Amino acid sequence: AQKITQTQPGMFVQEKEAVTLDCTYDTSDPSYGLFWYKQPSSGEMIFLIYQGSYDQQNATEGRYSLNFQKARKSANLVISASQLGDSAMYFCAMREGRSGAGSYQLTFGKGTKLSVIP
């Protein structure tokens, strides 16, 4: 079974509108972290936002917020007021709280391609 599922291969959003990118995860660890990265066409992966499994509040970073629903195992990224520069691939990733060296690994979803329309 996939540990990270991103069900939207591609999405379109009008400039200045908000958009939600879906991410569901699967883990039996009580301690885990969820990350979102942006990858523009240039190729570099850019860290956007992090949510820990024990965090009481949803994470926010500027125009990015993470809608964390623990019982549903979902960690959706919300981008407010979309800009043309937001057009990119977006990846959801999870780090599980395993012991030892395994705790450093990130598991990535397959990504969602977001296109912002002027």
Place this chain on the structure above:
Amino acid sequence: DVKVTQSSRYLVKRTGEKVFLECVQDMDHENMFWYRQDPGLGLRLIYFSYDVKMKEKGDIPEGYSVSREKKERFSLILESASTNQTSMYLCASSLGGVGTDTQYFGPGTRLTVL
């Protein structure tokens, strides 16, 4: 700001060649990672290192080896390149320890094996 650099943005090699991909980070991070990225498959971990001279296999280590002689440098080696190793290779580093431990990525190397 964290800076992760990779030796080449684009590389073209021939089947059977030995290929070295270099990655350097300047933030004294403990952990370094090598991923490959293929369309429709996302990022897959090849190898990672949590200390100098220490390495751990990731999900797809076959056909690759790594070297970490200095803390800031992590090399990925393709002993005998094959066409199925044509891919985008991404290096990352993280501080280590508990907590967020965000991975920061380099710009990537797009490798073509002919």
